[in-house]
Amino acid sequence: MCQNLSALLSRFLGLQQAVYQKTGNIFFRKSVKSAVTSEQKQLDLAKDRLNKLDQA
Numbered sequence: 001m002c003q004n005l006s007a008l009l010s011r012f013l014g015l016q017q018a019v020y021q022k023t024g025n026i027f028f029r030k031s032v033k034s035a036v037t038s039e040q041k042q043l044d045l046a047k048d049r050l051n052k053l054d055q056a
Contacts, residue, residue, distance in 0.1 A: 020027040021035045030038070
């Protein structure tokens, strides 16, 4: 699903265009590719934490 999201964002926005990603209380200007990669890492970390809670 996230790969589809990445492909969709790349197609509509282009990899050269910038987006604003919120980190804490601050917004940072990033490339679409970098923002998608960062969000994917956050999603993977959240899934890992949830799996650990399910196993406990």
